[in-house]
Amino acid sequence: MVSAFNEKDNEIFDKIILKRRTYRSFGPEIPPVETINKIIGAGIHAPYAGAAVVSNSAYFRKFFVVDKRSKTMSALIPLFFKEALKMSAELKKAIEINEKLRESAAGFVNRLAMIENLGMVPGVGTAPYFIITAEKKGFPPVEQQSLAHCMENMWLKATALGLGFQLVSITSQMTDNEELCKIIKLKQGEWALMGCATGYPADELSDSIRPSVNEVTTWL
Numbered sequence: 001m002v003s004a005f006n007e008k009d010n011e012i013f014d015k016i017i018l019k020r021r022t023y024r025s026f027g028p029e030i031p032p033v034e035t036i037n038k039i040i041g042a043g044i045h046a047p048y049a050g051a052a053v054v055s056n057s058a059y060f061r062k063f064f065v066v067d068k069r070s071k072t073m074s075a076l077i078p079l080f081f082k083e084a085l086k087m088s089a090e091l092k093k094a095i096e097i098n099e100k101l102r103e104s105a106a107g108f109v110n111r112l113a114m115i116e117n118l119g120m121v122p123g124v125g126t127a128p129y130f131i132i133t134a135e136k137k138g139f140p141p142v143e144q145q146s147l148a149h150c151m152e153n154m155w156l157k158a159t160a161l162g163l164g165f166q167l168v169s170i171t172s173q174m175t176d177n178e179e180l181c182k183i184i185k186l187k188q189g190e191w192a193l194m195g196c197a198t199g200y201p202a203d204e205l206s207d208s209i210r211p212s213v214n215e216v217t218t219w220l
């Protein structure tokens, strides 16, 4: 049996879970490099699909930190926006002929319309740092699940360090994007990608609000 942490430790752990929120607005102050490294360290310790990637000798998870003030960021902003426009055009076409999709995708269509109006993808250039995480594709193809675990570890650590965190899920669509793969020097199509933005939050959000355990749990 794993030795349990004491009550105080668990109170802190629970507090971090409740404080973890999606921050979409960041202050101008740049967090120290060590803080970002600690967040990445938490991501490295997240679980990975051992059987899917174990035959590869090279390490299978990589992180790319893009500073808001960098030339790389200036290149990424239009690249991500172009991807959002492409997605939006494809979705508009698809919902014209698919009524079911039109209903289920309504929320996402609105989100893409908001991005179109904004002229950029929220999280790419709106926070001090944008971090792209890459996971080598393997078999079975569970890289996105692996990346989700990685993101959650990073998110909780960012929260513990007082930083805001925002997923930028359009990054996951860009595994085949030639220009992005050139910038991060990864072979096109060989890596699954996910992105997140982090920095000090502009305002503090309330704790996470969810249904109670009893409302959503069935014991059998």
Ligand SMILES: Cc1cc2nc3c(=O)[nH]c(=O)nc-3n(C[C@H](O)[C@H](O)[C@H](O)COP(=O)(O)O)c2cc1C
Pocket: 020, 021, 022, 023, 024, 122, 166, 167, 168, 169, 170, 208
């Ligand atoms: C798979 C996934 C993708 C998400 N993508 C985005 C995104 O691209 N941009 C964003 O601002 N939030 C994104 N979110 C955050 C959710 O909108 C957010 O977690 C949800 O609304 C609950 O809010 P909370 O995180 O503050 O508890 C994503 C969340 C998940 C789980």
